[in-house]
Amino acid sequence: MRTEDLIERLAREEESAVSVRSGVVAAWTPAFLATLVIMLVGWGLRSGLGLALADPLVLAKIALPMLAAAMALAGGLELSRPEGHATRALPGLGALGVAWLGLLTLDLAITPPETWDEALRGQTRLACLLSILALAVLPTAALLAALRRGASPRPALSGALAGLAGGAGAAAIYAFHCPEDAPLFYVTWYGTGIVIASAAGAVLGSRWLRW
Amino acid sequence: MMRDTESDWAALLRAAKAGDGRAYARFLREVAPVLRGIVRARGQALPVHHHEDIVQEVLLAIHAKRHTWDAGRPLRPWLFAIARHKVADAFRARGARLHLDIADRAEVLPAEPGPDPDAARDAARLLGRLDPRAAEIVRSAHLHDEAPAEIGRRLSMSEGAVRVALHRALKRLGAMTQGSPR
Numbered sequence: 001m002r003t004e005d006l007i008e009r010l011a012r013e014e015e016s017a018v019s020v021r022s023g024v025v026a027a028w029t030p031a032f033l034a035t036l037v038i039m040l041v042g043w044g045l046r047s048g049l050g051l052a053l054a055d056p057l058v059l060a061k062i063a064l065p066m067l068a069a070a071m072a073l074a075g076g077l078e079l080s081r082p083e084g085h086a087t088r089a090l091p092g093l094g095a096l097g098v099a100w101l102g103l104l105t106l107d108l109a110i111t112p113p114e115t116w117d118e119a120l121r122g123q124t125r126l127a128c129l130l131s132i133l134a135l136a137v138l139p140t141a142a143l144l145a146a147l148r149r150g151a152s153p154r155p156a157l158s159g160a161l162a163g164l165a166g167g168a169g170a171a172a173i174y175a176f177h178c179p180e181d182a183p184l185f186y187v188t189w190y191g192t193g194i195v196i197a198s199a200a201g202a203v204l205g206s207r208w209l210r211w
Numbered sequence: 212m213m214r215d216t217e218s219d220w221a222a223l224l225r226a227a228k229a230g231d232g233r234a235y236a237r238f239l240r241e242v243a244p245v246l247r248g249i250v251r252a253r254g255q256a257l258p259v260h261h262h263e264d265i266v267q268e269v270l271l272a273i274h275a276k277r278h279t280w281d282a283g284r285p286l287r288p289w290l291f292a293i294a295r296h297k298v299a300d301a302f303r304a305r306g307a308r309l310h311l312d313i314a315d316r317a318e319v320l321p322a323e324p325g326p327d328p329d330a331a332r333d334a335a336r337l338l339g340r341l342d343p344r345a346a347e348i349v350r351s352a353h354l355h356d357e358a359p360a361e362i363g364r365r366l367s368m369s370e371g372a373v374r375v376a377l378h379r380a381l382k383r384l385g386a387m388t389q390g391s392p393r
Contacts (some may be wrong), residue, residue: 003243003265003266003267003270004387006241006267006270007236007239007243007270008236010235010236010271010274011232011235011236011239013274015227015228016232017236018277019278019279019281020278035392055232055328081280081281081284081289081292082276082279082289082292082293082296083288083292094388149278150276150279151272151276153292153296211272211275211296
């Protein structure tokens with residue numbers, strides 16, 4: 001085909017006016033709310049939630065993942081443009097990761113060494129990990145689907161950010177159910193769930209977000 | 212021709228976004244020669260008739276991803292990011308295929324595929340001495356002209372693993388035809 005003919009043909013096609021940003025918002029919001037409802041119905045709120053939230057260490061287990069999800073979303077949007085730069089999203093997420101591990105160090109300092117093991121294992125570690133992974137599926141999938149319309153210069157990284165947003169969002173939601181308040185526990189197991197979700201997102205992204 | 216392509220092109224694409232097909236055609240028409248220049252500068256190792264194909268692939272990518280341009284942002288960085296991405300892509304794909312063509316003649320079918328009815332059987336016999344998966348990869352890549360990415364998808368291997376396996380299989384076949392079967 002001659003290039004001129006191609007141009008003529010392309011010029012006759014309708015433009016799809018929806019931006020990637022509004023597509024991402026339209027996919028993420030219902031997926032996140034549905035996941036919240038699924039948790040409330042399937043898992044239920046923890047008892048004494050109001051009281052527990054007065055403890056900054058409990059607040060942190062909701063707030064930090066929520067913040068991470070928001071930053072990963074912003075990073076995913078930045079990287080949905082072909083000229084986008086990962087460097088804008090990554091320092092903030094890195095700082096958040098340091099703060100997250102800081103909670104762990106803090107807990108190690110205030111917990112007697114002989115109970116570290118017990119605190120780390122808690123009562124519900126497997127349920128916690130599996131719940132977070134299960135709750136991460138819907139928001140991660142919705143985000144990946146929305147990002148396919150974008151043009152990422154780094155598809156695997158975009159996928160990882162989608163998995164991070166989904167995993168961290170799921171962890172924040174699960175924190176409303178989870179009765180384990182020791183940072184040793186939640187930094188470890190929430191963190192593991194979020195890392196697994198991000199890795200899965202990276203693998204999927206390297207396939208689905210290529211263009 | 213010292214014109215401000217940034218604001219010219221941005222105005223054209225903004226009009227295109229508002230539904231002006233003529234402005235869009237003009238935008239693509241003005242961008243095409245610039246792309247051609249990029250492809251020509253990079254593509255000296257490639258036959259010229261591939262160049263225009265690559266130009267068209269980049270134009271198609273610009274078209275498919277035109278909604279990722281935010282009218283409030285500079286246009287040229289966006290445009291050249293797409294061009295860079297797709298040109299690199301196109302060269303990777305063709306570079307590999309060209310390389311395979313050469314390997315094909317040099318190693319797999321040392322004889323011209325002329326009237327000799329045994330040639331195909333010889334090839335089959337040689338392939339039979341490879342392990343089944345390697346034989347399948349060579350058959351797909353050279354007799355059926357499948358791209359490594361496709362073969363990988365079918366055999367659930369990564370594209371890189373297919374390339375490596377193909378390379379090894381060809382080396383082994385080369386060794387066989389030189390009378391040192393292993």
